[in-house]
Amino acid sequence: MKTLRFFLVMAAMLLVASNADAQNTMRVHHKDGTIHEYSISDVDFVDWYEKTTPEGEGTEPKFENIKINGTAYHLGISGAIDLGLGVKWAAYNVGAEAPGEYGDYFAWGETTGYNDGKTTFNWSTYKYMLEGYSDWMYVTKYTTNDGRMEGCWYDGETYVGTMVAGVTYKNKTQLDPEDDAAHVKWQGDWRMPTKAELNDLLTKCTWVWTTYGGHNGYIVVGSTGNAIFLPATGYRVDTDLVSADSWGHYWSSSLNGEYSYRAYDLDFYSDNVSLYDYARCNGFSVRPVCP
Numbered sequence: 001m002k003t004l005r006f007f008l009v010m011a012a013m014l015l016v017a018s019n020a021d022a023q024n025t026m027r028v029h030h031k032d033g034t035i036h037e038y039s040i041s042d043v044d045f046v047d048w049y050e051k052t053t054p055e056g057e058g059t060e061p062k063f064e065n066i067k068i069n070g071t072a073y074h075l076g077i078s079g080a081i082d083l084g085l086g087v088k089w090a091a092y093n094v095g096a097e098a099p100g101e102y103g104d105y106f107a108w109g110e111t112t113g114y115n116d117g118k119t120t121f122n123w124s125t126y127k128y129m130l131e132g133y134s135d136w137m138y139v140t141k142y143t144t145n146d147g148r149m150e151g152c153w154y155d156g157e158t159y160v161g162t163m164v165a166g167v168t169y170k171n172k173t174q175l176d177p178e179d180d181a182a183h184v185k186w187q188g189d190w191r192m193p194t195k196a197e198l199n200d201l202l203t204k205c206t207w208v209w210t211t212y213g214g215h216n217g218y219i220v221v222g223s224t225g226n227a228i229f230l231p232a233t234g235y236r237v238d239t240d241l242v243s244a245d246s247w248g249h250y251w252s253s254s255l256n257g258e259y260s261y262r263a264y265d266l267d268f269y270s271d272n273v274s275l276y277d278y279a280r281c282n283g284f285s286v287r288p289v290c291p
Contacts, residue, residue, distance in 0.1 A: 014174035021124040038120035047206040059088065059189070059290055063226070068210045073219055073227045075099065075212075080290050082249055083172070083222025085200045090288040091228060094185050099229040100213015101243070104185075105236045108251050109142060109175055111184040114283060121236045121283040128164070128280075139280060141169045141179075143260040151260060182254060182288035190288040195254035195264040195275065197289060202266065202273055209270045216245050218268060228287075232269070236283030246270070249284040 061079035064108050064248070065072060077099055080088035095104025104113035110127045112118050118125065125136035128141045130152050140162040143153040153162050161170030176212040177183045182192045186237060193201070205220040216233035234244030250266040256277040265284055 010065070035108070038221050061088075061091070061226075066212075068208070068212070068219065071088055071208075073221065073222070074230060075219070077229045081222075081228050082224050082229065083201070083205060083226055083283060084224045085204060085222060087197055087198070087289040088291060089193075089228050090182075090186075090190065090290075092287075093231075093233070094182055094286040094288060095249075098213060100215050100231055102183075102215070102231055102233040103285060105233075105241075106181040106286055107253065108280040109179045111179065111181045112134075112284055113181065119240050121281055122238050123279075123281050126196075126281040130162075139261045140164050142172050142255050142256065142263075142280075143169065144171050144173060144257040146259065146260050151258060160249055173257055175253040181251075181286045189290040191290070192219050192251060192286055193289045195252045198252050198266045199275055200249070202275060207268075207273055216270070218273070219246060230266075230268075230287065233285040235285075239257040248281070249278070250287050251284045 001142040025060050027039070055244045056245040059080035061081050061168055064075050064077045066075050067073070076091040078091050081091055082088050090099060092164070094102030094103065094106075095113060104115040105121070106113045107118075107121055107126055110118070120133075123129060123136060128139055130138035130140055137150050138152045140152070141164045143151070143162050147253050149152075149157055153160060159170070161168050163169070174194070177191070180192050182190050201220065204223065208221070209216070210219055212219065212229050213231070214233040218231055219227050219229055221227040230248055230250065232243075232245050232248040234242050234247055235249040236242070246269055248268045252264040252266070253262045256262040259277065261280060262277040264275055264277050264278050
């Protein structure tokens with residue numbers, strides 16, 4: 001996509017065309033109505049280029065052959081990497097531009113991440129929370145008949161589901177595309193993995209704890225010989241980043257049907273990798289998949 005440099009060069013051209021000798025500031029008008037001014041004396045040069053970003057990234061894979069502790073790996077560094085699992089795995093996280101980068105953090109079912117300005121991750125800031133409330137008993141849209149009758153999705157002992165924008169939802173356990181951070185951010189066929197797909201990654205691949213790109217994490221090697229790197233990104237709770245470089249938490253798109261306020265994730269540290277479930281309001285990483 002065109003970057004700010006495009007607008008800078010256009011602004012510079014307009015200044016030159018009008019009267020370069022009489023101007024000492026260029027003014028960039030953005031589509032959202034904001035204006036930025038740049039002093040000509042502070043600008044060395046301007047140019048423009050077409051930048052490929054993770055958003056809307058294509059699926060053509062690219063690889064890097066690396067050695068870690070004497071072992072060679074065919075590591076995916078961009079695109080969709082075939083690990084022999086039925087779906088292909090992105091080479092890096094949503095919000096990142098390389099496998100070793102942490103990328104962004106999202107509450108489950110939200111598409112506005114930390115990098116977009118969401119700085120606090122708890123029930124009081126959670127998108128699917130009944131208005132006026134701020135604890136797990138009042139989550140909405142994604143609920144099941146889980147027997148937790150203190151939740152707002154029950155009327156006494158009767159499971160009634162929840163209403164969002166005039167629509168009643170009952171026993172909904174998979175994220176809709178509009179609530180899927182991977183799909184919203186990257187578009188195309190990209191989406192968040194299901195619990196089953198995370199389990200395939202866990203049980204059908206070889207996991208090697210290592211350091212890559214300046215961060216700890218796992219090289220995950222599929223039956224094809226291809227590999228991806230999952231950095232130990234930690235997680236966000238309240239306003240804090242917790243356990244970065246020692247723990248990894250990656251959301252699935254699957255709700256825990258026994259606890260409507262929790263969703264499944266891939267959870268790991270140096271000595272263990274497992275599937276677990278956490279409160280939906282926590283800020284976890286997202287690694288997309290595609291067909």
